[in-house]
Amino acid sequence: MFDLEKAIRRWRRGLEHGSSLSTRELDELEDHLRARAQLESHLNPGLQPALAFATAQAELGEPAAVSREFAKAGKPRWRRLLVAGWALFGVSFLLPTFFTSGPGLGLFSRPFATEPYFGYEVFWKLLSEDGELANVLAALIPNLVLVLTLPALRGKPGKRRRGLRWSLTTVGVATLALAFLAPRIEMRGNGWEPVFAELGIGFWVWSLSFVCAASALWLRDSGRAMSRFPYRT
DSSP states (O other), rough: OOOOHHHHHHHHHHHHSSSOOOOOHHHHHHHHHHHHHHHHHHOOOOOHHHHHHHHHHHHHOOHHHHHHHHHHOOOOEEEEHHHHHHHHHHHHTTTTTEEOSSSOOOOOOOOOTTTEEEEEHHHIIIISOOOOHHHHHHHHHHHHHHHHHHHHTOOOOOOOOHHHHHHHHHHHHHHHHHHOOOEEEEEEEEEEEEEEEEOHHHHHHHHHHHHHHHHHHHHHHHHHHHHGGGGOO
């Protein structure tokens, strides 16, 4: 015997895995599908329930087409947050990340004779100049973690990756903690005179990009979990 509610649950699970719709959008589509199936049965009393549901489902469209239509109306909140994280990440490379003591004042220098190092300069120095494995890993690993969010940014459905969420969260929390607890760090020694560096706005923006990306994934995955919870048996 055909069960309309079971059929709707199967349809919703398929739509969850085949699209990037939010929980609110899935709820709206589910209500629309249920109402349409019931209307078909009411208008055609002799119509089999399974056929009424199939007719309503066909009118609603395939998961990919439904997802595209909703994407035109607006992106889910989590994706907008992820886009913001990537925007902050890109901007951070163009901002001063560190300020070190320098011989004179420049256009972007502070008034007490400090020299700025921009994000792209710090990244390149860590990769090429020092040659130490720790510095290379420090430059690559956090940024590669963010690169792994590209499939979600491009709207491609994928599996929930708990490790990626926690990695982004760890990087964001650790770097923000460093900014709060050690705003002035010793970068290298120059004879007996240590050279100190103060964190710049670029470091803060870079750290916040991971926080935004992690928040986006937590919001996305918590929404998916909530949408499945009422149908678990």
